[in-house]
Amino acid sequence: MKKILYLLVLSFVFTSCSKEQGCIDSMASNYNADAEEDDGSCLFSIEGGEWTTQSIESNGTMTVSMMGIPLLDSIISSIETNPDSLEPYMLKFEDNSNYTEYDQSNVAVEFGTWSLSSDQLTINDSDTTLILTVVSVNKSDAILSMLIDESGSENGVDYTFNVTFLYNLNRE
Numbered sequence: 001m002k003k004i005l006y007l008l009v010l011s012f013v014f015t016s017c018s019k020e021q022g023c024i025d026s027m028a029s030n031y032n033a034d035a036e037e038d039d040g041s042c043l044f045s046i047e048g049g050e051w052t053t054q055s056i057e058s059n060g061t062m063t064v065s066m067m068g069i070p071l072l073d074s075i076i077s078s079i080e081t082n083p084d085s086l087e088p089y090m091l092k093f094e095d096n097s098n099y100t101e102y103d104q105s106n107v108a109v110e111f112g113t114w115s116l117s118s119d120q121l122t123i124n125d126s127d128t129t130l131i132l133t134v135v136s137v138n139k140s141d142a143i144l145s146m147l148i149d150e151s152g153s154e155n156g157v158d159y160t161f162n163v164t165f166l167y168n169l170n171r172e
Contacts, residue, residue: 064157146167
């Protein structure tokens, strides 16, 4: 009988000591307030915090012609890291689907709404809708991609613009 009682007490001690596992990082979209031990399952989104642009990489082509005569035929390939030239400089995606864009002086310059479906981020401001792809996101870094593919004709000038922008962001 002593052995059975000893085994019951011992199993109770071990089972009551086990800690609930889950994501313990409050910035994660799957944060578990009841978890006491991190199980490595944390998932992060663009929501929350302020995202500061660290660099913008541009790659693509641009052509301009007038009456069939080429005026410009250019390959675009650049990386911008100068904070004075980075736009947007800082973005804040709030949990109520509102966003704010800030300039280098931390002044709000644009407001709007945002939504995320799978990896497609849609940003709507007062006069524009932008569609970006969330390439990657973790607790402190994100990469967003935007393709601008336009062609048209204006006043006899034909143009084609096909450029992909990669925005490298850091969460504050």
